């Protein structure tokens with residue numbers, strides 16, 4: 025359960041959202057993650073509704089951490105990377121338990137980053153860290169606001185380093201982000217959370 | 218737009234308990250994360266500014282219940298959604314069903330009927346339709362009314378026709394409907410052998426024996442315990458050697474059915490043992 029003690033808040037979940045141009049950042053980040061991460065990492069990428077997509081295989085080839093496609097009512101484990109499956113929204117029942125949802129697309133997207141960020145913010149409060157990467161639409165910006173108002177931490181990729189700057193730029197304009205990072209600094213950031 | 222969160226966990230509990238005790242609809246074992254989003258959404262659409270206002274309206278206007286139920290459940294659906302699944306039905310399941318003199322199929326959680334019409338098309342193309350009966354059920358009377366009409370937005374037909382072809386369909390998909398302005402009205406011959414009826418998977422029991430039960434994208438809205446309860450209901454409703462088909466992200470793995478059913482390759486279709 026979330027507690028009100030903000031000072032010793034410990035991260036329980038890391039969420040990363042991205043769209044166009046974010047895969048490259050992820051592929052360079054994943055090999056640098058420490059193997060004993062104390063929390064699960066959940067990745068929400070805009071992807072085609074193609075069930076044969078090999079995105080999980082691709083990610084798996086870039087990290088020693090286990091990579092799983094999130095399944096309905098799956099319990100998240102620390103030190104494991106989860107990928108939101110195509111054509112479903114990913115919701116959080118608690119900081120550890122996820123559900124899938126086939127409701128309307130949001131921002132033309134399913135999975136939508138906003139939907140997962142908001143749901144995780146409600147479930148994890150200040151134990152959540154959310155990172156928004158490169159992308160071409162504003163999906164994620166409203167979600168970051170929810171994370172912020174639940175006292176979670178919000179990081180954004182430096183738009184100048186993003187292949188498509190629109191998404192991180194919108195985030196910086198509309199949300200009080202905790203920090204803006206260049207991709208080469210993400211490993212240090214995440215490994216020290 | 219992302220709806221702001223206006224409902225607290227405790228308030229959701231209160232609301233669900235109210236709906237159960239006053240109206241008999243039991244959503245208490247539904248996944249809370251989804252319900253919360255739906256309640257937030259209904260507050261925006263129907264302009265309730267607080268939980269208290271929504272609760273008051275719901276409890277004092279019984280005629281609002283149907284809309285409430287329709288909005289807090291997710292009714293999104295498509296024809297031939299996941300074409301690979303329908304291809305597997307065509308290639309692997311229908312030939313088996315064809316060995317029965319009479320085929321009974323249950324589509325549970327059929328929403329506005331797109332899946333039922335897809336199934337009718339498959340059966341017709343396999344020359345099995347005239348000896349089949351499709352029971353298409355849902356807990357929402359509203360979606361069933363729409364389903365019975367067989368009228369869908371014309372704007373969707375391009376996608377449906379692509380899905381249909383990917384599922385192995387060889388006909389001209391537009392031969393199944395009449396275009397009229399912005400809607401497509403499906404051939405009434407397709408609904409001749411479909412019975413649309415309300416059935417609540419949470420509280421209603423088994424009502425027949427089937428050779429095929431299809432329930433896709435409904436169980437993801439239930440908690441594990443309720444999922445298991447519904448699996449038992451399906452088990453009771455299936456003939457031995459009957460087929461159970463679930464949505465792309467649903468599974469009987471880890472359930473009480475696991476040992477008595479065998480999965481057909483990689484599709485979400487399982488066959489009951491003898």
Ligand SMILES: C[S@@+](CC[C@H](N)C(=O)[O-])C[C@H]1O[C@@H](n2cnc3c(N)ncnc32)[C@H](O)[C@@H]1O
Pocket residue numbers: 126290291292293294295298325326327328329332354355356357360416417418419432433434435438464
């Ligand atoms: C997302 S739709 C799935 C439609 C279709 N099967 C598909 O996969 O495209 C979920 C449907 O389940 C229905 N449903 C939810 N709870 C139910 C219950 N307890 N009993 C029967 N149907 C239910 C909803 O009304 C909705 O129409």
